[in-house]
Amino acid sequence: MKPEKINRIALVLLSAAALGLPLVVRSATYLHILVLLYFYAYLTTCWNLVGGFAGVLPLGHAAFVGIGAYTSTILSLQYGVSPWLGMIVGGLLAAGVGILIGLPTFKLRGAYFALATIAFSEGLRVMVENIDRLGPFTINGPRGLQIPPLDTGLTNFMFAGKEPYYYSILVMLAGVLFLTYRISRSKLGYALNAGGEEPEAAMALGIDVARTKLIAMALSSFLTALAGTFYAQFTLYIHPKSIISLDLSFEIAFIALIGGRGSIAGPVLGALLLRPVSDFSRIYFGDTLPGMHLIIFGVVLILVMNFQPRGLQEPLTRLYQKVVNRLFHWGALEAAR
Amino acid sequence: MIYMIEDTINGILMGSIYGLTALGLTIIFGVLKVINFAHGSLLMVGMYAAYWAVALTGLHPYLTLVLVVPVMFVFGYYLQDIVIQPIFRAEKNVREPITVIIVTTGVWYILDNLTLLVFGPHYRTIQVNPLRGRMLEIGGLMISVPKLWGFVSAMVAAAAVYVFLQRTRMGRAIRATSLDRDAASLMGINPYKVYNVAFGIGTATAGIAAVTLVPFYNVFPTVGVLFDIKGFIIVVLGGLGSIGGAILGGIIIGLIESVGPQFMTATWTEAIVYGLFLLVLFVKPAGLFGVKYDW
Numbered sequence: 001m002k003p004e005k006i007n008r009i010a011l012v013l014l015s016a017a018a019l020g021l022p023l024v025v026r027s028a029t030y031l032h033i034l035v036l037l038y039f040y041a042y043l044t045t046c047w048n049l050v051g052g053f054a055g056v057l058p059l060g061h062a063a064f065v066g067i068g069a070y071t072s073t074i075l076s077l078q079y080g081v082s083p084w085l086g087m088i089v090g091g092l093l094a095a096g097v098g099i100l101i102g103l104p105t106f107k108l109r110g111a112y113f114a115l116a117t118i119a120f121s122e123g124l125r126v127m128v129e130n131i132d133r134l135g136p137f138t139i140n141g142p143r144g145l146q147i148p149p150l151d152t153g154l155t156n157f158m159f160a161g162k163e164p165y166y167y168s169i170l171v172m173l174a175g176v177l178f179l180t181y182r183i184s185r186s187k188l189g190y191a192l193n194a195g196g197e198e199p200e201a202a203m204a205l206g207i208d209v210a211r212t213k214l215i216a217m218a219l220s221s222f223l224t225a226l227a228g229t230f231y232a233q234f235t236l237y238i239h240p241k242s243i244i245s246l247d248l249s250f251e252i253a254f255i256a257l258i259g260g261r262g263s264i265a266g267p268v269l270g271a272l273l274l275r276p277v278s279d280f281s282r283i284y285f286g287d288t289l290p291g292m293h294l295i296i297f298g299v300v301l302i303l304v305m306n307f308q309p310r311g312l313q314e315p316l317t318r319l320y321q322k323v324v325n326r327l328f329h330w331g332a333l334e335a336a337r
Numbered sequence: 338m339i340y341m342i343e344d345t346i347n348g349i350l351m352g353s354i355y356g357l358t359a360l361g362l363t364i365i366f367g368v369l370k371v372i373n374f375a376h377g378s379l380l381m382v383g384m385y386a387a388y389w390a391v392a393l394t395g396l397h398p399y400l401t402l403v404l405v406v407p408v409m410f411v412f413g414y415y416l417q418d419i420v421i422q423p424i425f426r427a428e429k430n431v432r433e434p435i436t437v438i439i440v441t442t443g444v445w446y447i448l449d450n451l452t453l454l455v456f457g458p459h460y461r462t463i464q465v466n467p468l469r470g471r472m473l474e475i476g477g478l479m480i481s482v483p484k485l486w487g488f489v490s491a492m493v494a495a496a497a498v499y500v501f502l503q504r505t506r507m508g509r510a511i512r513a514t515s516l517d518r519d520a521a522s523l524m525g526i527n528p529y530k531v532y533n534v535a536f537g538i539g540t541a542t543a544g545i546a547a548v549t550l551v552p553f554y555n556v557f558p559t560v561g562v563l564f565d566i567k568g569f570i571i572v573v574l575g576g577l578g579s580i581g582g583a584i585l586g587g588i589i590i591g592l593i594e595s596v597g598p599q600f601m602t603a604t605w606t607e608a609i610v611y612g613l614f615l616l617v618l619f620v621k622p623a624g625l626f627g628v629k630y631d632w
Contacts, residue, residue: 057435104619110435111372111577115569116618122566123611130604246562250442257439290458291450298446305436305443306423 006324018170022163031162035234037275038169042227044255044267045176049220051253052261053189054213055196056106057114059249060121064094064221066128066244068228073145073238074137076156083157087229091222098221099214106210106217118246125244144239147232157233165234172230173268176223180264192216193262251278254297258304260311269313274300343478344595350484352591356584357491358546359568359575361539364498367578368515368535369425371434374441375416377565378448379540383409383547384556385452391463391551398468398552399486405544413540414533420444421536422529445565453558460555468552487549494545495584498538502580511535515578570614576624585626589613 025031043061050058071093072086081089101120105113129142139145152158159165183189194202195209202209232238259270274297281293308314358380365373373379383405390401421440428434471482502508513521514531522528546564554560571590575582590610597606617625 055435057438104622108622111366111370111438112573112618112622114372114438115573116615118566119570119611119614119618123608123615126604126608126611130602130608250446253439254442257436289454291453294446294450295454298443298450301443301446302420302440305440306427309424309427309436 003324003328006327015174019167022166028162031166033275033279035162035165035169036279037271038166038173039227039231039234040252040255040275041268041271042169042173042176043224043252044259044271045173045180045264046220046223046227047252047256048261048263048267049180049183049216049223050213051256052263052266053184053192053196054216055192055262056110056213057253058117058217058220059114059246059253060117060119061221061224061252062244062246062248063117063121063124064098064224065228065231065248066121066124066238066240067094067097068225069232069238069243070128070139070145070228071225072229073147073232074139077145077147078136078138082155083229083233084155087157087226090229091225094225094228095218095222098217102214102217106213118249121244121249122246125240128240128244142240144237144242145232147236149236157229158236165230169230169234172226177264177268179223184264188212188215196262251297254301256311258300258312260308260313263311263313263317265317266311266313269316270311273312339477341596341599343480344599345592346478346480347484348592348595349588350481350488350591351595352588353491353584354484354487354546354549354587355564355567355571355590356575356587357487357494357549358543358564359571359583359587360491360495360498360546360580361542362568363572363575363578363580363583364542365536365539366572368511369437369532371437371441372569373536373539374438374565375444375448376539376543376568377561377563378445379409379413379561380543380547380550380564381452381556381558381561382412382448383540383544384551384554384560385456386544387548387551388461388463388556391465395465398463398466399548401551402545402548405548406541409544409547410537410541413543414537416444416540417536418529418533422532425529425532445561449558449561456558458558460557462555463551466552481553483549483552490545490549491584491587494542495580498542499580501538507531507534567610570610572624573614573622574617574625576626579624579626582624582626586624589625 021034022031025034043065047058047061050056068087068090071090072081072083075081075086075089076083097120101116102113105116128139131139132141133139147158149158152160154164157168183192191202191207191209191212194205195207195212199209228243231243255270255274256267257270258274259268260266277296278293281289281296285292304312358376361379362373362376365371365376386405386408387398387401390396390404391398421437421444424434424437424440428436468483468486473480473482473485502512510521510526511531511534513524514526514528518528521531567590571586572583573586574589575584575586593610593613594606597603597609601609
């Protein structure tokens, strides 16, 4: 068997496993945890478009989640617009905001961009907390918005069970992974990588570094906002402190960095490794050892940055390659015999 | 009118304390070219140190300076030496390594949550406090005495750091490293040693800020986060790496926070601060008083 064929079989097996998982996992709690795991993997993959490929450090992606969630929820609650349509509107709004943040800061040194994203996200949270009505829209300040679970169904993006949500976020995750894969092999992907690693050299090659970063930022914020709508429809309740929170922004960045930024598998791997840690330590140590999972995150982060600055995907990818090569040689030997 | 003057004075005093909390941030950025996300947590550690020093020995709160400042210097020195330096060595060729920023974030999470684990989420205030609620009355104006001392210590600390950087041999080495790390190391300066010292000084100034805050501020595990975000805003307003800018930036924030509520709901002042920050970032990223270079 050729390595490419083995890769393809592994991918098919993985997809089959992901599709079949809800048939095995019947508990609503575990399904909920899985949905959130995919949600984080999705967010981190979006983050990776800027934070990984473009080589800057965005620390306010929760703002885009919030924009997506609030836009679609306000439109559907107060104007009867389907959340699917609201999702797109929220995405476009977020892309505009992403460009607005990136426009002045991508020309500056890296620290400024990180600080600007934090300040924007915190500023947005304070605004939302203080505004009850914005023109014709009810925002409801710190009380947040509740979506009454009345009309379930595909057009309303609202379901009675957890399984439909599981498949929605799985499709979204698969889509964004495919998109990342295509981008990483496109001219834009190479330009982003070059601009992130060596901006001067990239500019000398005629790459408009700031422009490619802006495109990545717009794409990333658009896709992140889509997940915001998903989150609102999944939990049916959004309020500024939980959705536009620095903790969410930082958790996304942590998952990406521990998994391996700038790689396609890294974000998913990071979510697979870290989400269970935070879920289970919250379930088992939540009362006795508060904040335990954040200590673990911090320690793991420092260790990974020290020993595997490219993230945990690097050694794991190497291991996988080794196994594939073994299989290939073994297959060749069998054939020769 | 009298309230207006009182608010203005109060804003300047509190603002200078904000500036003092951000002083270390600007020193560390100036030399290491890295935003220290753990700075608020270091302030929090200093506040706990001062709190326990007062609670256990019954010292006058300001006398804990002799204890807290050296302890914080050593803490910062070895934090940089043991935790952060290896990453710097690994990314020698990158001017502003992102991985280092991330490691300071890890330090932040560890320190805050360890404190939560050990001391619990309670708000603590020192019990034996000769400064509690002390007011100075000048011609009908009421001025908080601990905040006045905070103002004085902010000015003294900023001046002391400035003189240290300008007049001493180590200060010159720090400035040289800040300007050009490679050229400095060709002159026989060990840049990693300089980083340790700069980080130690930054942490020590956070210790001074902590001691001046403890007499009138609650101590709790996430107290640092409040000052962290404020600190980032202050240093960008004043110009990253500028010592005078940090104090002036702090005073601007303090003034907005204390005079603002005269004109709007108090919570809106926070939004104004973020708005001003983004405006400065977009229009004049070098900061209001920033130098073109980092020092």
